[in-house]
Amino acid sequence: MxxxxxxxxxxxxxxxxxxxxxxxxxxxxxxxxxxxxxxxxxxxxxxxxxxxxxxxxxxxxxxxxxxxxxxxxxxxxxxxxxxxxxxxxxxxxxxxxxxxxxxxxxxxxxxxxxxxxxxxxxxxxxxxxxxxxxxxxxxxxxxxxxxxxxxxxxxxxxxxxxxxxxxGYRPQRPEEERAPSRDQLGHFHDHLSRVMRESGFLTQPHARTEAQLQALFARAQPSRKELSLLRGLLASLEVHLPEEGK
Structure with a gap:
């Protein structure tokens, strides 16, 4: 047309x-x-x-x-x-x-x-x-x-x-700006939970705290690139954790 x-x-x-x-x-x-x-x-x-x-x-x-x-x-x-x-x-x-x-x-x-x-x-x-x-x-x-x-x-x-x-128009978004998949979000939350425990932020399982953080990131709706940045931050923090915490 x-x-x-x-x-x-x-x-x-x-x-x-x-x-x-x-x-x-x-x-x-x-x-x-x-x-x-x-x-x-x-x-x-x-x-x-x-x-x-x-x-x-x-x-x-x-x-x-x-x-x-x-x-x-x-x-x-x-x-x-x-x-x-x-x-x-x-x-x-x-x-x-x-x-x-x-x-x-x-x-x-x-x-x-x-x-x-x-x-x-x-x-x-x-x-x-x-x-x-x-x-x-x-x-x-x-x-x-x-x-x-x-x-x-x-x-x-x-x-x-x-x-x-x-x-049939659909705006094309770069891969990095797309919303993360459920698996990607799941891996991020697992990573976050591990760092919180190993850093001493959580001294025992605390489902409410983790649920509140999950709700926070759900509202924020991070893109795949932003989620990757957060994963990089967590990985950087892990490097500096005491050996006994690992």
Missing amino acids: LSNIRIVLVQTYHPGNIGASARAMKTMGLDDLVLVNPRQFPDPEATRLAAGAEDLVENARVVGSLGEALSDCMQVVGASARLRSLPLPHFDEPDAMARELVEHAATDPVALVFGRERSGLTNDEIRLCSHQVSIPANPEYGILNLSQAVQVLAYEVFKAWRQRPES
Whole structure:
């Protein structure tokens, strides 16, 4: 579904904005970038500011007109900082736009169109769109950089996609940040109990003390990395216990 969502940049002046927009896209799972008559491209600045999204920059398609960029799209949303006197449906909230765009992207290509850094989209270009969207901002200073606007709308699209049950989205957590298994917790509590006894903290079995400590760590919900640090601390303490205590 996300592969059906195209980002179109019209006559981008600064090549760095192309790279920064590609980076914004990639963080939100989008990879279809089309450039309409960019002033300067390819360019090292575009590659530099892509910062990990160089593949999107390298695979970007350059076309000669906005009509060519949109020829196969079922829905086209033009991003505009101001309302115009054209009778196009307008989304006042980006999240509403994103939900509808993602729904159409399930079956057909769709596009988000961004204009020039200084002047945005012309009226003729807006007429090639089926809808408009604005990003609500501070009325006293509502100017966003091109790549910032791409990031905001790309985020809304990604959010709308991942909230659909069929997306199957599950955030990936590094192994060390995952919750420990029951066996790992069990080994930790056994280790803790042994050190408490050998250090003299517990002079006799005391189930209540151990249960209270288990409850404390259950509330703390340590990650696997944190549990490993605690095990390392216990092991370090064991080294310094008197021989007779071992």
